[in-house]
Amino acid sequence: MSEERRRAVLRAIVEGYVSTHEPVGSKALADAQSLGVSSATIRNDMAILEEEGLIAQPHTSAGRIPTDLGYRSFVDQLAAAALPDAHKRAIGTFLSDAVDLNDVVERSVRLLSQLTRQVAVVQYPSLRESAVRRIELVRMGAEHALVVVVSSDARVDQRTIALGEATSDDSFERAVREVNLTAEGLTGARLETALTVWAAAPDQVPWAGAVADFVVTAARGGTVERVVFAGASNLARAGSGLEAGTIAPVLEALEEQVVLLRLLHEMAAEGDDVSVRIGAETHLEALSRTSIVAAAYGRDASSLVGALGPTRMDYPGTMAAVRAVARYLSKVVEH
Amino acid sequence: MSEERRRAVLRAIVEGYVSTHEPVGSKALADAQSLGVSSATIRNDMAILEEEGLIAQPHTSAGRIPTDLGYRSFVDQLAAAALPDAHKRAIGTFLSDAVDLNDVVERSVRLLSQLTRQVAVVQYPSLRESAVRRIELVRMGAEHALVVVVSSDARVDQRTIALGEATSDDSFERAVREVNLTAEGLTGARLETALTVWAAAPDQVPWAGAVADFVVTAARGGTVERVVFAGASNLARAGSGLEAGTIAPVLEALEEQVVLLRLLHEMAAEGDDVSVRIGAETHLEALSRTSIVAAAYGRDASSLVGALGPTRMDYPGTMAAVRAVARYLSKVVEH
């Protein structure tokens, strides 16, 4: 059956192109022996693959390179690859002695960028609703104060608020005591009503509303979603396969949190173990020459880790690394 | 006096090269009229400037470009340029409604990268010693706890510690009460001895030492120094002037906090209003094609903001922007 062999030809083209970064021709494939047929046969298969849109030739007289569709087909037929032992060990030692959430995320993103030699992306875990454990207020000058909310799931949110008008030390201290008594241990709707009542009390300090608002949003799961990345230099490294002009837009997209976040959300929605977007599949002009491999982690698999690189990348290896880091991250985040 | 005119020639070469990105020849300068002498005269001046090592020609038959030394001489003779009004307004609006320290730093770095169209770098303010305001401990699972230290200067440090062995809820709560009573309001050496005594008390929980250590370092001015950057895409943007191969090392250096920090420290030590390192002056191979313009901000002018770009950059404009952002940052950070 030639259908079977055509898949093998495609696989060989992808692998060849990924490793050499040069179009691969029928003769080279025939010489590699792994297919056991002559170059002419391979040429015929290539013609069909080209008709199907899976491969293309940059010039009339050059070998073939996979199209986005070709990579897609290749990836879809891929069995889960094992991660090299050395990498497994690296993950263990790297992440084991992280010191807080920031540190975990920071280490993960560095690690993943080193394992994959690509740009690693980690979305901060979106945290679920949690109870308020303690609210601290610190005066900063006469007109501002810092609100610190420590939540029961070990998160710390902070924000400065304007006091509006002069507040005496006495009423400041009283407000701190009261808001703690009011909020401690509460969650969600009960927390919200309790704080609303507190803020509306007669004689209340004028900035009570601001404090209440912030405490509620903090308890609701933190402030804003964020993405951090590392390994941007891998994009620019010689032989990355991105043409000179294409890397600036990619860097822009990475710094443009919003765009990236939307893409990651879309990918999370697919619900696969490891989700892959290839080239134009990202629907982003800036990323049309790159692919993203991402996996969910954390409670409810609600956040994503990923690696971004040229479409011409080592999919099996990257997928294995991303999958592994996501697993370890899940473990760490869920305690 | 021809010395005077030679400076003007150098200035014209720098400005011409910066704006056109092409070597500038004697004829072009003579045609520009601003010097009022013939091309032959300019050629003579150029010969001298070249002997002095201030300019060089890439090929025998091309115009001249400034050397690192040339830029240095140019920069040293520079009067402080004014910042465009539009930029001033941008700074005001951008930074005015920041929500906490992170936000301030984040906004600043973005802003600066946009103003200068270069990579902006901001070192987190290194904070002075401060008194402990409140210590919060939150259990995380059976074996770990999160320590949160709120300092009197509105900083929040956090870290997880291992509990070592099972601790009863009672003794946990007692430890929290005690450590707060012990540490509140103290600073420096007195804080340290008080906590050491507390941790060494008989019947003390085994992890008291770890808590004490962390509280002391937190009060001493925070955990680790950090640098954030933004605008990396400006490096890769067409016409940035960096050759394809040179940008990967630069990105690496940026991600390599340590190296960058050392450089910034060196620059801070110079104590100028705005400090400039040009090309090889950075003493970093990776940055040998780039310049850094930095200014101190914050209490004791202890931290730095800067912009990093190709040696062929608009020094007056960049210096003005960096200076302005540093001023505003100082205001905000000092409250």
Added chain:
DNA sequence: TCCTGGCACTCGGACTCGACGAGTGCTAAT
């Protein structure tokens, strides 16, 4: 002493040309 016009010279960039070879598609034979 300093500036200028003129002139010969250099050398990199762009362009052309031709040889080469990798790779292809097609066809006829197995």
Added chain:
DNA sequence: ATTAGCACTCGTCGAGTCCGAGTGCCAGGA
């Protein structure tokens, strides 16, 4: 269905050529 053979395409590489920007130097003038 596969293969060997063959004519053909087209991009790359090197050599050769031309052009012009830019230079250094010199002799003459203020």
